[in-house]
Amino acid sequence: xxxxxxxxxxxxxxENASSERRVSPSWTIAHLKGRLEPITGIPASCQRLSLKxxxxxxxxxxxxxxxxxxxxxxxxQAYAEIQVIDTRPPGARTNYTDVSAVPKYEMPVADxxxxxxxxxxxxxxxxxxxxxxxAPSIEQQKINASYREVEERRIKVxxxxxxxxxxxxxxxxxxxxxxxxxxxxxxxxIGVELDEPTGKNDGSVKGARYFQCKSSCGxxxxxxxxxxxxxxxxxxxxxxxxxx
Numbered sequence: 001x002x003x004x005x006x007x008x009x010x011x012x013x014x015e016n017a018s019s020e021r022r023v024s025p026s027w028t029i030a031h032l033k034g035r036l037e038p039i040t041g042i043p044a045s046c047q048r049l050s051l052k053x054x055x056x057x058x059x060x061x062x063x064x065x066x067x068x069x070x071x072x073x074x075x076x077q078a079y080a081e082i083q084v085i086d087t088r089p090p091g092a093r094t095n096y097t098d099v100s101a102v103p104k105y106e107m108p109v110a111d112x113x114x115x116x117x118x119x120x121x122x123x124x125x126x127x128x129x130x131x132x133x134x135a136p137s138i139e140q141q142k143i144n145a146s147y148r149e150v151e152e153r154r155i156k157v158x159x160x161x162x163x164x165x166x167x168x169x170x171x172x173x174x175x176x177x178x179x180x181x182x183x184x185x186x187x188x189x190i191g192v193e194l195d196e197p198t199g200k201n202d203g204s205v206k207g208a209r210y211f212q213c214k215s216s217c218g219x220x221x222x223x224x225x226x227x228x229x230x231x232x233x234x235x236x237x238x239x240x241x242x243x244x
Contacts, residue, residue, distance in 0.1 A: 008076050014040040014084040015093075025076050029066035032082075040084045048085040051076065058083060139186055146187030149223035150177060155190060159228040163192065163221060171195050171231045172219075175203065175211035180220055182206040189220045195233045 007022040017040050023032065033044035040047075049061035051074050061082070063069035086093055115121060124131050136144065155161070155174060163170045176191030182205040183189060191203060197216035203209060205220065 008080075009078050010076070011079060011081040012036065012039060012084065013081055014042060015086060016041055020079075023071065023076065023082070025070065025072040027071050029061060029063055029069050029071065032061075032071060033066070036082075036084055040086075042084060042086045042088075046087045048087050050083045050085070052081040052083060053077060054080075143187045146223060150188050150190075153223055153226060153228065155223060155226055155228055160231045161192060161226050161228045162231045163219070164225045164227055168225075169234075170198055170219075171234055172217075174226070174228065175213065175218075176220075178210075180205055180208075180210065182208050183220060188223055190223055190226050192219045192221065192226070193217055194219055 006026070007024045009020055010023045012019050012021050019039060021035075021039065023035075027035075029049070030044070033047050033049070036042070036047060036049075037044050050058035051061055052058040053075060059074060061071070061074060063073075112118060113120060123129050127133065155177060157174055157177060159174045161172060161174055162168075163172075172192045172194040174190060175193045177188060179187070180189040180191075191211050192199075193203070193211065193213040194217045197214065199217050199219040201218040201220075202215045203211040203213045203218040210220075211218070
């Protein structure tokens, strides 16, 4: 059925779409539903239509014989609204706003690395990032970061400290700052002489001595676990109510 001069501009709304379309009053309901299917994504057999003119109550567009019933039977006027309801159960409807399940193209690594118009190619051409011949290795970056942590936390040898997190409760004094090759992992380690024998060593690791303390009073931790400050020795046996 071809469009004619009598076509009327209408607003078509559904759960997933809203647009302006020209509709001919000479169309049948079945023909209209067929035209609305690609617009709304709702199968013609699952559409329930209503016509809303201005602030009036929506009027159902339905008939026993939709193949021959024309839209001229309804008071169609310019920019009235045809509402399209999906009668399918929610689980059977297509959610056009959820793209999580839509297959996405992923370019193979080899193909991406061979392109000359990519960000990677631009970094290579300008010796940026890991392509900078003067850039430190990842291992050196970790080492540098650990010593920056020491500086930022103002950790010094002989400074009083407590171990983090707060639930640790242990206190002591810093006795060593530096690399410990006997412990896996690069970067700075902080050797702490604990106030109580709750550590794992005496200041030595696998026979290599880094500082001296009593047995089980030594601990090696990363800088982020150390907070320096005026932390007095805890005396759990002290009675604050006693007077001398």
